[in-house]
Structures are given as structure tokens and as C-alpha cells.
Amino acid sequence: xxxxxxxxxxxxxxxxxxxxxxxxxxxxxxxxxxxxxxxxxxxxxxxxxxxxxxxxxxxxxxxxxxxxxxxxxxxxxxxxxxxxxxxxxxxxxxxxxxxxxxxxxxxxxxxxxxxxxxxxxxxxxxxxxxxxxxxxxxxxxxxxxxxxxxxxxxxxxxxxxxxxxxxxxxxxxxxxxxxxxxxxxxxxxxxxxxxxxxxxxxxxxxxxxxxxxxxxxxxxxxxxxxxxxxxxxxxxxxxxxxxxxxxxxxxxxxxxxxxxxxxxxxxxxxxxxxxxxxxxxxxxxxxxxxxxxxxxxxxxxxxxxxxxxxx
Amino acid sequence: xxxxxxxxxxxxxxxxxxxxxxxxxxxxxxxxxxxxxxxxxxxxxxxxxxxxxxxxxxxxxxxxxxxxxxxxxxxxxxxxxxxxxxxxxxxxxxxxxxxxxxxxxxxxxxxxxxxxxxxxxxxxxxxxxxxxxxxxxxxxxxxxxxxxxxxxxxxxxxxxxxxxxxxxxxxxxxxxxxxxxxxxxxxxxxxxxxxxxxxxxxxxxxxxxxxxxxxxxxxxxxxxxxxxxxxxxxxxxxxxxxxxxxxxxxxxxxxxxxxxxxxxxxxxxxxxxxxxxxxxxxxxxxxxxxxxxxxxxxxxxxxxxxxxxxxxxxxxxxxxxxxxxxxxxxxxxxxxxxxxxxxxxxxxxxxxxxxxxxxxxxxxxxxxxxxxxxxxxxxxxxxxxxxxxxxxxxxxxxxxxxxxxxxxxxxxxxxxxxxxxxxxxxxxxxxxxxxxxxxxxxxxxxxxxxxxxxxxxxxxxxxxxxxxxxxxxxxxxxxxxxxxxxxxxxxxxxxxxxxxxxxxxxxxxxxxxxxxxxxxxxxxxxxxxxxxxxxxxxxxxxxxxxxxxxxxxxxxxxxxxxxxxxxxxxxxxxxxxxxxxxxxxxxxxxxxxxxxxxxxxxxxxxxxxxxxxxxxxxxxxxxxxxxxxxxxxxxxxxxxxxxxxxx
Numbered sequence: 001x002x003x004x005x006x007x008x009x010x011x012x013x014x015x016x017x018x019x020x021x022x023x024x025x026x027x028x029x030x031x032x033x034x035x036x037x038x039x040x041x042x043x044x045x046x047x048x049x050x051x052x053x054x055x056x057x058x059x060x061x062x063x064x065x066x067x068x069x070x071x072x073x074x075x076x077x078x079x080x081x082x083x084x085x086x087x088x089x090x091x092x093x094x095x096x097x098x099x100x101x102x103x104x105x106x107x108x109x110x111x112x113x114x115x116x117x118x119x120x121x122x123x124x125x126x127x128x129x130x131x132x133x134x135x136x137x138x139x140x141x142x143x144x145x146x147x148x149x150x151x152x153x154x155x156x157x158x159x160x161x162x163x164x165x166x167x168x169x170x171x172x173x174x175x176x177x178x179x180x181x182x183x184x185x186x187x188x189x190x191x192x193x194x195x196x197x198x199x200x201x202x203x204x205x206x207x208x209x210x211x212x213x214x215x216x217x218x219x220x221x222x223x224x225x226x227x228x229x230x231x232x233x234x235x236x237x238x239x240x241x242x243x244x245x246x247x248x249x250x251x252x253x254x255x256x257x258x259x260x261x262x263x264x265x266x267x268x269x270x271x272x273x274x275x276x277x278x279x280x281x282x283x284x285x286x287x288x289x290x291x292x293x294x295x296x297x298x299x300x301x302x303x304x305x306x307x308x309x310x311x
Numbered sequence: 312x313x314x315x316x317x318x319x320x321x322x323x324x325x326x327x328x329x330x331x332x333x334x335x336x337x338x339x340x341x342x343x344x345x346x347x348x349x350x351x352x353x354x355x356x357x358x359x360x361x362x363x364x365x366x367x368x369x370x371x372x373x374x375x376x377x378x379x380x381x382x383x384x385x386x387x388x389x390x391x392x393x394x395x396x397x398x399x400x401x402x403x404x405x406x407x408x409x410x411x412x413x414x415x416x417x418x419x420x421x422x423x424x425x426x427x428x429x430x431x432x433x434x435x436x437x438x439x440x441x442x443x444x445x446x447x448x449x450x451x452x453x454x455x456x457x458x459x460x461x462x463x464x465x466x467x468x469x470x471x472x473x474x475x476x477x478x479x480x481x482x483x484x485x486x487x488x489x490x491x492x493x494x495x496x497x498x499x500x501x502x503x504x505x506x507x508x509x510x511x512x513x514x515x516x517x518x519x520x521x522x523x524x525x526x527x528x529x530x531x532x533x534x535x536x537x538x539x540x541x542x543x544x545x546x547x548x549x550x551x552x553x554x555x556x557x558x559x560x561x562x563x564x565x566x567x568x569x570x571x572x573x574x575x576x577x578x579x580x581x582x583x584x585x586x587x588x589x590x591x592x593x594x595x596x597x598x599x600x601x602x603x604x605x606x607x608x609x610x611x612x613x614x615x616x617x618x619x620x621x622x623x624x625x626x627x628x629x630x631x632x633x634x635x636x637x638x639x640x641x642x643x644x645x646x647x648x649x650x651x652x653x654x655x656x657x658x659x660x661x662x663x664x665x666x667x668x669x670x671x672x673x674x675x676x677x678x679x680x681x682x683x684x685x686x687x688x689x690x691x692x693x694x695x696x697x698x699x700x701x702x703x704x705x706x707x708x709x710x711x712x713x714x715x716x717x718x719x720x721x722x723x724x725x726x727x728x729x730x731x732x733x734x735x736x737x738x739x740x741x742x743x744x745x746x747x748x749x750x751x752x753x754x755x756x757x758x759x760x761x762x763x764x765x766x767x768x769x770x771x772x773x774x775x776x777x778x779x780x781x782x783x784x785x786x787x788x789x790x791x792x793x794x795x796x797x798x799x800x801x802x803x804x805x806x807x808x809x810x811x812x813x814x815x816x817x818x819x820x821x822x823x824x825x826x827x828x829x830x831x832x833x834x835x836x837x838x839x840x841x842x843x844x845x846x847x848x849x850x851x852x853x854x855x856x857x858x859x860x861x862x863x864x865x866x867x868x869x870x871x872x873x874x875x876x877x878x879x880x881x882x883x884x885x886x887x888x889x890x891x892x893x894x895x896x897x898x899x900x901x902x903x904x905x906x907x908x909x910x911x912x913x914x915x916x917x918x919x920x921x922x923x924x925x926x927x928x929x930x931x932x933x934x935x936x937x938x939x940x941x942x943x944x945x946x947x948x949x950x951x952x953x954x955x956x957x958x
Contacts, residue, residue: 011943014523015936022946053383055524057940077389087380091322103314104388200953208946213953221951242950256951287950 002029004151004183005050009059012045019045021207022059027151027185027200032177034194035187037204038288043187044084046204047155050185051081063151077105080144080182084155086136090129094122094139105147113146120172134165141173145180152177154186158193166190170197191281201280205288215280222283223258224275225267227251233266235259243286254278254286315390315398316405319372323402326371327409330364334414334444335421337361343422347436353492354443362479364410365447366471369454372403373512396459396516400509403451410447415440442494445501449478452508459515460538461526466931470538473545478504511537525937527910539917539928546924547848547869554843554871557836558807701764703755707731710755710769723768729757735780754780805878807840844873844882846923849890856883886922893926894919904935 005027012020019042027033037043048054050061052068061068066075088097094117102108117124120138122131131139137157144152157173158166170193177184188194194201201218203211211218222242227233232244232251235258243254253272255263266272278286337360338346346354376382385395415437457471482504486497514534518526527535702711708730709722725731735754754772755762761777762769772780803810803825810825828837844852855870856877874883898915906914914933918925 009946013941016941018941021944024946048383051383051387053386053519055521057523058943073389073391073394075389076387079387081383081387083383083387085380088384089318089376089379089381091379092318096318100314100318103317104390106389202949209949211951212949213951217953218951 003027004029004064005033005153005185006062007046007050007059008061010046010049010056010061011058012042012049012054012056019207020049020056023204023208025202025209025212027183029183030181032184032197032199033186034198034201035185035204036189036191036194036201036284037187041204041288042207043204044155047153047185047187050153051079077107077147078150080147080149080152082137082140082144082152082154082157084159086133086140086157088128088136088140088143090127092128093124094126094128094131095124097128097139097143098124101143101147108147110146113142116142116146116172120168132165134161134169137161137165137169138172141169145173145177145182148180150182152182152184152186154184156187156189158188158190166193173197191279191284195280203284203287210287211283218280218283219277221257222278223255223263224278224282225253225255225263226273226275227253228270228272230271233271235262235266237262245286254283312394312398312401315395316401319398319402322375323406323409326368326406327413330368330406330410330447331413331417333360333364334410334447335417338414338418338440339421343418346440347419347422347433353494353497354440357440357443358446361410361444361447362450362475365407365450366454368403368406368447369451370458372399372406372451373455373458392517393513396513399455400452400512403455404448407448407451411441411444414444438498439494442492442498445498446479446482448505449482449501449508450475452505452512453478456508456512456515459512459518461515461518461520461529462932463520463522469545470541473548474508474541476548477541477544522934522936523939525906525910525933527913527933528907532913535913535932536917539921539925539932542928542932543848543921543924544869546927547851550843550847550924551869554840554847554873557840557843558872703731703734712768725755725757726760726762726769726771727757729759732756732758733784735761735777735784807837807873841873841879841882844871844879845886845889847871847886848921848924849883849887850920852883852886856880890919890922890925893923897926897929900935901929901933901938904938905940906933906938 003026005025007023007025010020010023011018023042023046025033025035025046035043035046045054046061049056050063050068052071055069063071064075064078066072071079089100092100098110098113098117101113102110117139120135120142122135122139128136128139141154141157144154158169161169174197195215198215200214201211202209213221227250232253235255237257237259239258239262240256241253242256243252245252245254252275263272263274267274334357337357338354340356341354376385386392388395390398419434453471453474457467457474460467460470462470482497482500483492486492486500511534514530518529520526704710707725708728709724710731712721712723733756735756753764754776755764755769761772761780763772763776800812800814802812808825808827810823812820812823814820828834851869852871852874855872856874858870873879894915897918898911901911901914910933914925914929918929921928
């Protein structure tokens with residue numbers, strides 16, 4: 001599969017604040033890549049660099065093999081983009097937006113857009129300003145997809161949508177993308193949605209990727225367990241503890257590449273309880289959550305107690 | 312492009328409506344006859360409304376997508392930034408064309424419906440009206456350029472103000488013909504300025520503001536140089552104002568100095584009046600101290616004050632029931648109409664001469680106003696509250712009488728068909744309605760007699776009145792002769808230390824004085840007058856220093872009057888040294904910030920040529936932050952990574 005999107009050692013700072021610290025990422029053809037991160041992690045900055053709206057201080061981003069800072073109109077015609085908040089011109093009607101899109105994109109499929117708009121229940125005479133957030137998101141998606149792009153970039157497409165609208169939006173996205181072979185890079189905070197549709201996940205934290213893996217890999221390689229008593233069991237091989245967390249007097253461990261047989265043995269010995277594969281949300285929290293002492297003062301005492309126990 | 316224009320249609324329609332209403336109101340405020348009947352000069356209210364509306368139009372069109380939050384959506388269209396900017400310029404142009412057509416048409420139609428002067432209006436004035444509205448185009452382009460600049464908002468406002476303060480006066484200056492403007496040149500210059508600014512804005516089309524990256528590297532060098540030049544010109548203008556203030560302070564401690572005007576009158580360059588010449592006296596330095604007249608001192612050559620009517624107002628004549636009478640241009644070329652003066656809520660009879668709006672009466676023509684009490688006074692333009700109005704033309708064999716009570720203009724032949732030789736002014740004492748005031752009255756001298764203006768027409772003047780007028784005329788003539796006998800020279804025509812020499816008819820020096828700072832106060836003011844010259848652009852200063860120019864304050868504001876015509880070379884040299892220091896400081900700052908060699912070269916040369924203003928602009932345009940790149944720590948490897956399939 002060929003690479004359609006890439007970040008190659010991208011650095012970007014705003015004043016003294018380093019937002020991206022050598023971001024490396026690639027998205028291959030037909031892949032749906034979810035770009036995750038906490039607020040301020042640099043997702044929007046990365047996507048704006050990818051679209052050529054912002055320039056990196058080091059490194060480069062490419063789209064369809066073209067440097068994002070040198071995208072020509074013909075290149076942009078092959079890229080669909082929905083920005084944060086689905087901001088369209090509020091003074092235009094739905095039909096004007098569609099006409100404008102058609103007038104500026106030669107590949108825009110009016111029939112597809114008309115059908116999609118009808119399916120979404122949008123009225124053509126309605127002003128964009130009067131559309132609900134969900135309707136605007138749907139319209140943005142329709143506009144982006146109806147131009148038959150080779151790459152789609154969404155910046156938090158489900159932001160502000162309620163559960164129903166989010167589900168509607170995702171279903172529409174899945175339907176529209178079905179069989180298109182289009183590569184998708186999207187950022188999101190809704191991790192359950194990501195689990196549903198993403199092929200690969202990147203978790204951005206403090207300007208660099210903590211995770212860049214397929215969903216299958218994450219499910220296969222990660223395990224959560226609770227130490228029930230005694231010293232923390234040591235797993236051999238390539239296993240490593242990604243996160244150690246003390247809650248309510250018990251130590252929770254997140255293992256990467258643990259040996260399943262060893263885990264089963266420790267569980268049988270009653271030294272730990274295997275909690276199974278973590279959800280994406282649990283993984284995200286474990287990797288990017290607030291470090292001890294955390295938001296609650298109790299955590300400080302728990303950490304101190306846990307350290308005493310270990311000693 | 313078509314899609315862009317279609318998208319902007321409703322927005323453009325809104326702007327067209329708002330601008331048309333504003334300009335139509337401005338045109339209506341100018342009064343119909345001023346715009347459409349008499350040859351208009353620049354219509355001031357329309358002019359000011361037009362450029363203000365143009366600025367609003369430019370800002371609205373340029374920032375519309377940003378305000379709507381749709382900037383990224385628009386930027387992602389498969390259209391180049393240049394095409395997007397050209398689309399915006401086209402939208403603004405269409406709105407401007409609509410303004411130029413609809414606003415005058417609206418003002419005309421409003422008069423057609425509600426007024427009665429439309430029959431006298433001339434449609435061929437439309438180009439002149441258009442000229443007054445042309446600055447809307449340059450102002451709109453200026454605003455669009457300023458809005459596109461990748462600078463902080465306040466700095467964009469500064470550049471816009473500089474462009475406005477420099478560009479507009481230059482257009483005025485090049486289009487000026489005497490005290491008026493050539494409408495074709497004026498329009499051409501403003502449209503040319505609009506095209507230039509629009510083209511520059513296209514060069515900035517692809518650059519968005521990013522405080523962490525230098526924008527000067529992302530646009531062509533000529534575009535940076537253009538914005539820099541605009542900023543330097545604006546800064547030089549400010550320095551010039553500051554410098555004029557300093558010179559004024561110095562001039563205020565010196566006696567007033569003067570020269571001979573075109574009409575052999577003495578003119579004073581009084582810096583306290585912004586360098587404009589005005590009639591005044593020449594006094595010796597001692598006079599300033601003692602108040603006593605010195606030998607050769609010239610006084611009482613030209614009087615400043617003119618006779619002014621300051622007495623109680625005469626009762627307004629009754630003009631009849633109509634508040635508006637149709638403006639009629641009679642067979643003699645004069646026109647009159649009865650207007651309602653809405654400011655004072657009084658009726659007023661206006662007479663318009665055969666000239667244009669600015670000078671309704673040709674040179675030499677006297678307008679004699681006869682009040683309700685039969686008292687005649689002189690005027691040069693319009694009249695009000697007089698029962699009869701006479702127009703007297705030199706060399707003519709008839710005078711023209713406008714009679715408001717009859718609402719007609721008629722030619723009255725001079726008695727015996729004699730030619731008019733002169734109009735005499737006499738000082739009469741205390742007419743009944745003006746107890747305690749002396750006001751002049753007017754007589755007309757023919758080849759064989761002197762006549763007074765009365766309700767009944769021209770009547771022979773009383774001998775006593777003629778004698779008084781003759782005496783007054785003789786006194787005037789004597790003063791004029793005295794003025795003509797004197798020749799004033801400026802052997803050293805320096806704005807700060809001039810030498811004035813007055814020669815009599817025989818060429819003998821009757822008065823000579825070298826003005827120079829002698830007291831502590833004068834020396835302090837002198838030093839302060841020189842100080843701004845150390846901060847000016849050496850390039851412009853060198854131009855003023857090397858090129859011959861007129862003296863004093865008439866030197867262009869961009870040059871430096873203090874060093875004009877080769878004076879004070881040491882000051883020019885000192886300024887070059889100071890500017891070199893500024894350039895070195897700028898270069899050091901940028902080098903420390905990490906600027907590349909090209910940028911260092913550009914700003915070193917630019918600041919050396921433009922001095923303090925250039926240095927300040929380099930600080931704002933090329934902030935250190937834009938070059939500072941924090942140390943890049945090596946990117947950590949992902950803790951969980953799935954190897955990709957080979958592509």
C-alpha cells in the first residue's frame with residue numbers, strides 16, 4: 001500500500017511553547033487513521049500543517065506525495081478537508097454552498113451530494129447559520145466526500161454532537177467511504193467511535209506520538225491486571241509495564257506484550273487478577289492521564305502508601 | 312472565479328446598498344446646484360464619504376471569511392491564493408462601480424422627484440462627480456492590502472494610515488492646478504493607486520500571519536520593500552510634523568520675517584501658522600525687544616484686517632411665499648435662486664456669477680449689495696439679506712442688477728453709455744441701522760462721473776462721498792507704491808537662520824538683518840529644531856540636501872528644510888552616522904535572533920537608508936520571535952508501534 005499522508009519529523013512551536021516535537025506518522029491508502037490526544041496536544045496544529053495552513057519549523061508533511069507547503073490547486077482538488085467546528089460560510093444557503101463547491105471542484109458529484117443532503121434531511125433553502133451543529137457536520141462531510149477525494153482529513157468531526165447525531169454522522173461517514181478506497185486521517189476525542197471505525201490509532205502527547213499502532217495490534221498486545229498482594233510479579237521476555245497506577249490501595253498495571261502463559265500462571269497463584277484487554281479509552285487514560293499526584297489529594301497519600309508497601 | 316463572484320453576490324449587494332445610501336446622502340448634502348448646475352470642483356463631503364466608505368468596503372471584503380470563521384474552508388478550495396485575492400478585488404470593484412453609477416443617479420432622481428432644480432442640471436457633470444468619488448477605489452484597495460498584511464492588527468492600521476497619509480496628499484499634489492484639482496488626473500491617480508495597491512495585495516495573497524515565522528522571507532523582496540517604503544513615508548511624515556513643531560518653537564522666539572509677494576506685498580513666513588504665508592509686517596530684531604520702530608523698518612504695508620460687517624443684522628427682505636425658486640441662468644450668464652437656509656431657518660437669495668462654484672465672479676468683478684436701508688457694501692461671492700444686488704464688471708458699459716423682490720436679473724446701462732473705470736470704496740459714518748459702526752459703501756466711477764447704487768438705480772454720487780472715496784483710494788495707492796518701492800531679498804534663505812535685506816527703489820540697503828540664535832532660549836530652540844534632522848531618512852535627507860528646492864516650509868515634507876540646498880552638510884553626515892548605528896544595532900539583533908544572510912543584508916541596507924523609522928519598522932516587521940527556534944529535543948519513539956506493511 002502506498003503512503004498518502006506523512007509527517008516526517010515535524011516540529012512546531014508557538015512562542016516558547018513546543019507543540020510538536022518531531023512528529024512522525026504515515027497514513028496509507030485506504031486506511032482510516034485516528035489521531036488522538038488531549039486538549040492542546042497538537043492535533044489541530046498537525047492537521048493545519050498537513051493542509052498547508054501552517055508551516056512547520058522543522059521537518060515536513062506530505063499529502064499525496066506533495067509537500068504540504070507547496071500544495072497546488074490541483075492537489076487540493078484531491079483532498080477533502082473538514083475543519084474543526086465544520087465552519088462554512090454562514091451567510092450562504094445549503095444550495096449555494098453546494099453550488100459553490102461544484103463551481104470550485106471539477107470532480108464534485110452533484111447527484112451524490114443531492115442524495116446525501118436529502119438523506120440527511122437538510123433543506124436546500126436553509127441558511128448555514130440556521131443549521132444545527134450536527135446538520136452542519138453532516139453537510140461538511142457531504143461536501144468533502146462528494147468531490148470524490150483521494151484523501152480525507154477531519155479535525156474532530158464529532159465535536160459538539162450528541163450521541164445520536166454522532167452515530168448518524170459516523171454511519172454517514174462509513175456509508176460514504178464504503179468502497180471508495182479513500183485514506184482518512186481524523187482527530188477525535190470520542191474513543192468509542194474511534195474503536196468502531198479506525199484501522200490505526202495515533203496517540204499524540206506532548207508533541208510526540210506515544211502510540212502508532214493498528215487497532216488489532218493494540219487489542220492483541222495490551223493487558224491490564226491488578227496486583228492482589230505481595231511484590232509485583234515480574235514478567236519475562238519483552239513484557240514491559242506501560243503504566244503503574246495505585247487506586248484504592250491496589251496497584252493496577254498496564255502490560256505491553258506480556259507472555260499470556262506467565263500471566264495465567266500468576267493469576268492461578270493468586271498474585272494478580274487479569275482484567276483483560278483494555279479499551280482504547282482505558283489505554284488513552286493510562287498513557288496520557290494526569291500523572292500522580294493527580295487532581296485529587298488522596299492520590300498523594302495512596303502513592304506514599306504504595307511506596308511503603310513496595311519497600 | 313465565477314463561483315467566487317456568485318458566492319459574494321448577496322454580500323456585494325448589501326455593501327452596494329449601504330455605500331450607495333451613504334454617498335447619495337453625501338451628494339444631497341452638497342446641494343443640487345453645487346453638484347449639477349455649476350462646474351463642481353471636488354465635492355468635499357462626497358470625497359470624505361467616498362474614501363471612508365472605500366476603507367469600510369476594503370476591510371469588509373478582505374476580512375469577511377475570517378469574520379465568518381470560514382477562512383480555512385475558503386483556503387482549501389482548489390484555487391490559488393492569487394485567484395482568491397483577485398476574486399475579492401473583483402467583488403470590491405463591482406461594488407465600487409455600482410456606487411459610482413447608483414449614488415449620483417439616486418441624488419439626481421431624488422431632486423427630480425422632490426426638487427425643482429433638475430431642469431437646470433447638467434448630466435455632463437457626472438465625470439466630475441465621479442472624480443470626487445474616485446478615492447473610494449484607492450481607499451478600498453488600501454484597506455484590502457492592509458488587511459492582507461501578515462502583521463499584528465495595530466501594525467496593519469499603522470501601515471494603512473501611512474499609505475493614506477502619503478498616497479492621498481501625493482494624488483492631491485500631482486492633480487492640483489492652482490487651487491483646484493484636474494478631475495481627470497485626480498481620478499487617474501486614485502485609480503492608478505488602487506491598481507498598484509491591489510497588485511501588491513495579490514503578492515501577499517498566500518501569506519497568513521504567523522508570529523513564529525518571518526513573513527519577509529515568504530513574499531517577494533519588492534513587496535517587502537513596498538510596505539517598508541510606505542511605513543518609512545508615514546514615519547517621515549510624523550517626523551516632519553514633529554520637526555515643524557520644533558521649528559515653530561524656534562521661529563516663535565525670533566522676529567517675524569518676510570518676503571515680497573507676487574503682488575509686491577510683504578508676506579511673512581510665520582511658522583506658527585503651519586508655514587503658510589500671510590500678510591504681516593517686517594520688524595527689526597530690536598523691535599521685538601523694545602517695541603520701537605527702527606530705521607528702515609517697514610510697517611503698515613499691507614493690512615491684515617478687512618472690513619467686516621459686525622453690526623446688528625438688517626431686517627431680511629420679504630422674498631415671497633416660495634421657499635425654493637427655480638435656478639435660472641439668464642442671458643447674461645448670471646444665475647439666481649431662492650433657497651431655504653435650513654441651518655438658520657431663514658430665506659436667502661443666492662446670486663451666482665458667471666464663473667464656477669469656487670469663483671462665481673471673474674477676477675475684477677465687484678458685487679455690490681444694497682441693503683434694506685439703501686446702504687451699499689461690497690462682496691466677492693454670494694449675497695444674503697439684501698434687497699438689491701449689483702454686479703459690476705471692469706471696462707463694461709452696463710452693470711447688472713439682481714432684484715430679489717422681482718426675482719429677476721437685468722442689465723442697467725451706465726449713464727451716457729460711459730465705461731466703468733473703477734469701483735470706489737468709501738467709509739461712511741453711522742447709517743441709521745448701524746449706529747456706532749463705520750462700514751464702507753461703494754461707488755462706481757465711470758469715464759465722466761461717479762455714481763452710487765440705490766434702489767432706484769445708479770444715481771450721481773454726492774461730492775462729499777466722492778471726495779471721501781478719492782481720499783481713501785489715494786491712501787491705498789500710496790501704501791501700494793511704498794510696497795512696490797521696497798525690494799526684499801533673502802541672501803541666506805535658511806529656514807532657521809535667514810538673512811533678510813530690504814532695498815529701496817535706488818537699490819540702497821534700508822534694512823538688513825541676519826537672524827541667528829543669540830540668546831540661551833534661542834539656542835535651545837535652535838538645537839531642538841535641528842534634532843529631528845538626526846532621525847530622518849538619510850536617503851531622503853541627502854536628496855533634499857543635493858537637489859535645489861524652494862526654501863523654508865515649502866520644501867516637501869519628505870525632504871528636510873534644515874539641510875535643503877546644500878546647507879549643514881555636517882548634519883547630513885551626522886545623520887548618516889546615526890543611521891549607520893541603527894543599522895548595526897538592527898543587524899546585531901537579527902543575527903542573534905538567527906536571521907539568515909539575505910534578511911540581514913536587506914535590513915542592514917534598509918535601516919542605513921531610512922534611519923530611525925526603518926529601525927523601528929525592522930523591529931516590528933522582523934520580530935526576533937519569528938526567527939527564534941527552540942532547541943529541538945530528539946523525538947521520542949512511540950511506546951506502542953505497529954510496523955507498517957511495505958508500500
